[in-house]
Amino acid sequence: MEFTSVTIIIGTTNEKESLICTVDTIMETCNPDDIDKLLLVKSKDASDDCNYAIGLLEKKYPGKVQGLEQTRPYVGGAIRDGMDAVTASHTMLLPSDLAISLSCVSEMIKKVKLKPDVISKTSRWLKKDSFHDYNSTRKFFNSAAQVLLRILFAQKLTDFTSPVQTAPTEAYRKSDWQELNFPFLLEMVLVPLRLGYKFEEIPVECFERQEGFSRNSTKQTALYLKTALRVRFTPKSRLTREN
Numbered sequence: 001m002e003f004t005s006v007t008i009i010i011g012t013t014n015e016k017e018s019l020i021c022t023v024d025t026i027m028e029t030c031n032p033d034d035i036d037k038l039l040l041v042k043s044k045d046a047s048d049d050c051n052y053a054i055g056l057l058e059k060k061y062p063g064k065v066q067g068l069e070q071t072r073p074y075v076g077g078a079i080r081d082g083m084d085a086v087t088a089s090h091t092m093l094l095p096s097d098l099a100i101s102l103s104c105v106s107e108m109i110k111k112v113k114l115k116p117d118v119i120s121k122t123s124r125w126l127k128k129d130s131f132h133d134y135n136s137t138r139k140f141f142n143s144a145a146q147v148l149l150r151i152l153f154a155q156k157l158t159d160f161t162s163p164v165q166t167a168p169t170e171a172y173r174k175s176d177w178q179e180l181n182f183p184f185l186l187e188m189v190l191v192p193l194r195l196g197y198k199f200e201e202i203p204v205e206c207f208e209r210q211e212g213f214s215r216n217s218t219k220q221t222a223l224y225l226k227t228a229l230r231v232r233f234t235p236k237s238r239l240t241r242e243n
Contacts (some may be wrong), residue, residue, distance in 0.1 A: 003116040003169055004089040005036035005111060009082035011075060014098040017031050018210065019096045023057050032108050034113070035065065036088035038065045040096075040201070041078045047104055057077050076164040076177075076184025081221035083172050086191060089116070091168040093188070098208035100124075104204045108166040111200060119167040120195050122204035124158035133208045145224070152232055153190070157199060164204070171197050183227040190231040191239050 012019050020111065021039055030061045038061070040054050046069075051139050054067040068085060070078040085103060090112050094105065111120035125128045127144060131139055142161060149160040163185040177184065193199065231239065 001117045001170075002089065003113045005034060006090040006112070006166060007037045007039055007077060007082075007088040007107070007169075008035065008092045008093050008094055009039050009041060009086070010094050010096045011082070012040055012050055012054070012076045013045065013163075013199060014047040014050055016047075016053045017095045018098045018115075019050065019053045020057065021098060022094065022096055022102065023061070025102045027061060027064070029102070030109060032064065032138040035064060037086075039082050039085060040065065040067045041070055041114060042067060043070060043078065045175035070143055072180060072186075074181040076182065076187075078181040079120045079184060079188070081182070083169075086172075088167050089169060090166055091169045091172055093163050094163070096171070099209055100162055101205040101207075104164065104202060105168050107202050111202065112166050112168075115200065117168060117198070118163050119171065119192060119199045121157070121159070121199050121201050122162055123201040123203060124206045125158040126160060126201055126203040128202060130205045132205060134206065135208075149228060152228060153193065155193060157189075157193075158201060160189050161186055162206075163197075165189070167192060167197070171195070174240050176239055178230070179227060181223070183223045186224050186227050187231060190228060194234075194236055194239055196236075 004164045010022065024040065040098065042050060042054060057065045058067055070081045072081050079093060092108060100122060108120040145161055146158060173194045177187060
């Protein structure tokens with residue numbers, strides 16, 4: 001396994017300025033040769049501002065930025081559509097709402113170039129005071145979830161619930177995904193973990209979104225536990241497409 005380039009999947013629905021800032025920052029801070037493509041996966045009901053931003057970025061960075069309208073439903077479906085379009089050796093997932101500090105992009109690329117078989121993963125819990133303007137109740141339950149997942153999977157990861165990571169594309173290709181909605185974000189971490197891929201975490205600061213709105217809900221978040229239990233107790237042979 002070697003690193004040749006990375007495709008960065010960015011899901012978007014109602015972002016404009018934050019999406020433009022995300023793409024501009026990546027192109028300004030990363031080696032263009034390391035990036036195969038920035039794939040902007042939009043929902044079918046993406047806002048006019050979002051569509052405008054995608055068109056603007058495609059013209060600004062021809063051959064590097066590509067818009068893609070999702071065909072599968074929900075956020076997990078959008079990411080899975082993006083995964084199907086990846087041709088690079090590695091795949092990175094990023095939010096479009098500036099929810100994390102974008103310095104992690106070049107750092108993750110640096111890590112996978114050195115260790116291409118290891119998944120480079122962001123963690124909001126690796127360093128103290130990484131949460132900014134974050135709802136205290138959500139933060140408490142997120143912390144409790146990390147403890148539960150560390151016990152359930154007997155792993156030392158500090159942030160299971162953030163899928164912002166850079167993985168060998170083959171890790172995603174071989175995974176037998178089941179989720180389509182927000183629990184897919186947890187499945188992205190847990191399935192490769194169960195399949196034996198090693199993870200290396202890097203600290204990242206996180207922020208409340210400043211533009212648009214999230215389609216996540218308390219119900220979807222509650223379903224994370226169901227997904228975690230399914231992945232934990234499903235035989236490894238049934239988590240991969242190879243069998």
